[in-house]
Amino acid sequence: MNISRRLNQVPASPIRKLVPLADAAKKRGTHVIHLNIGDPDIETPRVMTDRLRQWQGGIPYAHSQGDAELIAALLKYYRGLGADYLKAENIQVTVGGSEALTMAMAAVADPGEEILVFEPFFPSYHSLAVVQGLKVVPVTTSIADGFHLPKLEQFEALVTPKTRAILLTNPNNPTGTVYRREEVDGLVELVRRKGLFLLADEVYREIVFDGQPSTSLLSYLKVEPDRLVILDSLSKRYSAPGLRLGMMVSLNQDLMAGGLRIAMARLSAGYIDQKAAAGLSQVSQADLAAVRDEHQRRRDVVFAGLKSIKGVTIHQPEGAFYCVVGLPVAEAERFCAWLLSDFSYHGATVMLAPMAGFYLTPGLGKQEVRWAYVVGETKLKQAIEIIGKALATYPESRY
Ligand SMILES: Cc1ncc(COP(=O)(O)O)c(C=O)c1O
Known part of the structure; x- marks a missing residue:
């Protein structure tokens, strides 16, 4: 029996597809340091875990738009960032940022239509678009420019x-x-001129280093209310990816009403999850800044450590908790698999995400990995040492 053509086009995630090799390594007794997935070992705020532990109520469906207590907490959070114009009707609670992405894609495009995305990008974008019959059109950014956006005139021609x-x-x-x-500013001007939507995935909003400002679409929603949509998540901000909660935020009333109809069809996000998450009203910007500082310390360890390994290239991340690392190997995916199947140093190895799956343009990213610095300094130093030894041992190394 044939499955759909769309389903056949959905690739396996480069972040998760080597999991069977990691499981086999663990069965052999090798300790695997997981730097493949964006799940930092930072503690979830106690107010949330306490709420979970102390939950005494039932487990009903929640409202499709989201639990009122959580929406009130989210409004407080967004207003704290200056978005005092937001109302409850501008927030749709979703099952992770992932559902916010699916919902927003469905809300702005019909099958056969296109969404421009700057590559390399989070691989789910392509998979979620394919499932809906949409096409992601990549706009390539380059490490030479720190992966900043190309000039508008360089990619405007891709708008069809x-x-x-x-x-x-x-x-x-x-x-x-x-x-x-x-x-x-340039993107907001472009979507206005070309009659497009701008979707901003801001799940890492607070994780911006070196005192740099972060430019959220929250400060643009009022000036372009119909075209702008924010996709958000509690997973990274509160180290709570297992709660599976995110948000779609927009002032476009038709889009929000449509999102709610989709939400009605999937009934609700988890009720207890939302009750626990509502504790975020007690998490301050200062608490989030402390988490950001920890990510920045980790960034510094990784950047300094990897830079010193022969043949490795790395661009200094300005935020989030990932970096793209160029390796002196022909096929980073083969190297990542080899790390899990054939290598260990003092009983441990490292799991990384090969970057080719973060690009749609064929041939790009083959010699790169994504390094998620989601463990503490000691473990990161151990991982850096393991990679140094591995590259010196790997039969296909190209020093
Ligand atoms: C850029 C980006 N957007 C969205 C998500 C989805 O996260 P979640 O569904 O856990 O909220 C992730 C997860 O890694 C991400 O990196």
């Missing part, structure tokens, strides 16, 4: 009558790039 939206990830996964205000 089928283009419906531009999707920006700010701060970026996998590059760690934080886009400057001029870049966001």
Whole structure:
């Protein structure tokens, strides 16, 4: 029996596809340091875990739009960032940022239509678009420019009558790039001029380093209310990816009403998850800044350590908790698999995500990996040492 053509086009995630090799390594007794997935070992705020532990109520469906207590907490959070114009009707609670992405794509484009995305990009974008019969059109950014946006005139030509939206990830996964205000200004101007939507995935909003400002679409929603949509998540901000909660935020009333109809069809996000998450009303910007500082310390360890390994190239991340690392190997995916199947140093190895799956343009990213610095300094130093030894041992190394 044939499955659909669309389903056949959905690739396996480069972040997760080597999991069977990691499981086999663990069965052999090798300790695997997981730097493949964006799940930092930072503690979830106690107010949330306490709420979970102490939950005494039932487990009903929640409202399709989201639990009122959580929406009130989210409004408080967004207003704390200056978005005092937001109302409950501008927030749709979703099952992770992932569902916010699916919902926004469905809300802005019909099958056969296109969404421009800057590559390399979070691989789910392509998979979620394919499932809906949409096409992601990549706009390639380059490590030489710190993965910042190309000049508008360089990619405007990619806007066709089928283009419906531009999707920006700010701060970026996998590059760690934080886009400057001029870049966001340019995109807002472009979507206005071309009649498009701008979707901003801001799940890493607070994780911006070196005192740089972060440019959220929250400060643009009022000036372009119909075209702008924010995709958000509690996973990274509160180290709570298992709660599976995110948000779609927009002032476009038709889009929000449509999103709610989709939400009604999937009934609700988890009720207890939302009750636990509502504790975020007690998490301050100062608490989030402390988490950001920890990510920045980790970034510094990784950048200094990897830079000193022969043949390795690395671009200094400006935010989030990932970096793109160029390796002196022909096929980074083969190297990542070899690390898990054939290598260990003092009983441990490292799991990384090969970057080719973060690009749509064939041939790009083959010699790169994404390094998620999601463990503490000691473990990161151990991982850096392991990679140094591995590259010196790997039969296909190209020093
Ligand atoms: C850029 C980006 N957007 C969205 C997500 C989705 O996260 P979640 O569904 O856990 O909210 C991720 C997860 O890694 C991400 O990196």
